[in-house]
Amino acid sequence: xxxxxxxxxxxxxxxxxxxxxxxxxxxxxxxxxxxxxxxxxxxxxxxxxxxxxxxxxxxxxxxxxxxxxxxxxxxxxxxxxxxxxxxxxxxxxxxxxxxxxxxxxxxxxxxxxxxxxxxxxxxxxxxxxxxxxxxxxxxx
Amino acid sequence: xxxxxxxxxxxxxxxxxxxxxxxxxxxxxxxxxxxxxxxxxxxxxxxxxxxxxxxxxxxxxxxxxxxxxxxxxxxxxxxxxxxxxxxxxxxxxxxxxxxxxxxxxxxxxxxxxxxxxxxxxxxxxxxxxxxxx
Numbered sequence: 001x002x003x004x005x006x007x008x009x010x011x012x013x014x015x016x017x018x019x020x021x022x023x024x025x026x027x028x029x030x031x032x033x034x035x036x037x038x039x040x041x042x043x044x045x046x047x048x049x050x051x052x053x054x055x056x057x058x059x060x061x062x063x064x065x066x067x068x069x070x071x072x073x074x075x076x077x078x079x080x081x082x083x084x085x086x087x088x089x090x091x092x093x094x095x096x097x098x099x100x101x102x103x104x105x106x107x108x109x110x111x112x113x114x115x116x117x118x119x120x121x122x123x124x125x126x127x128x129x130x131x132x133x134x135x136x137x138x139x140x
Numbered sequence: 141x142x143x144x145x146x147x148x149x150x151x152x153x154x155x156x157x158x159x160x161x162x163x164x165x166x167x168x169x170x171x172x173x174x175x176x177x178x179x180x181x182x183x184x185x186x187x188x189x190x191x192x193x194x195x196x197x198x199x200x201x202x203x204x205x206x207x208x209x210x211x212x213x214x215x216x217x218x219x220x221x222x223x224x225x226x227x228x229x230x231x232x233x234x235x236x237x238x239x240x241x242x243x244x245x246x247x248x249x250x251x252x253x254x255x256x257x258x259x260x261x262x263x264x265x266x267x268x269x270x271x272x273x
Contacts, residue, residue: 111256125184
């Protein structure tokens with residue numbers, strides 16, 4: 001059996017560490033985005049109640065207004081546009097996501113007529129929990 | 141630790157601000173004449189890092205929205221928002237009924253204001269963690 005040099009072993013360990021870091025980063029961000037894009041019926045669809053942390057959908061305009069980018073380069077909008085960015089992610093990339101519907105801020109933070117849904121803030125706040133879960137996966 | 145007790149500790153502290161504007165608490169269907177403050181409590185997670193359990197940490201954030209009339213200067217709203225943020229300084233601890241405490245883990249943030257009908261809304265985000273004694 002061929003023995004690897006110490007340097008090769010270290011490099012192998014570093015490669016695995018990098019791979020694991022990317023796995024954690026991509027999947028934890030994906031967890032946030034999937035949670036944020038989890039739909040619930042809006043009042044326009046007859047809903048009488050709502051859940052904080054889910055995006056309300058009446059016409060799908062807002063859920064489809066998501067634009068995603070890395071290092072300032074954004075792709076086409078779409079409900080799953082984040083998956084394209086995540087697929088090409090490399091450590092060090094800065095990922096950006098934005099809902100461009102003009103009323104997205106009102107839905108997120110609320111108005112005098114309705115409380116905020118916090119589909120972004122509530123899920124972004126769970127990022128460290130998602131990271132811990134994904135770290136646990138790579139440690140198995 | 142009960143979520144209701146955590147909310148009570150935070151809201152009681154908020155209500156103790158001197159000369160505070162009218163506060164519309166969560167689930168109150170009231171629209172007083174601006175200016176006023178709206179409260180929303182967003183509970184984000186409960187986790188327990190121990191094997192045995194019994195050490196749950198409740199996390200969430202308050203959104204305190206300063207509502208003022210639109211087409212006026214934003215300065216007074218920003219000043220109230222700053223006061224609200226300062227009322228919940230990083231590291232501040234509040235006792236929770238039945239034991240435990242709430243702590244403010246990072247500085248409260250005044251967010252970008254935005255128009256809403258005849259009003260202008262300036263949100264303040266106050267993050268919190270609550271844990272047993």
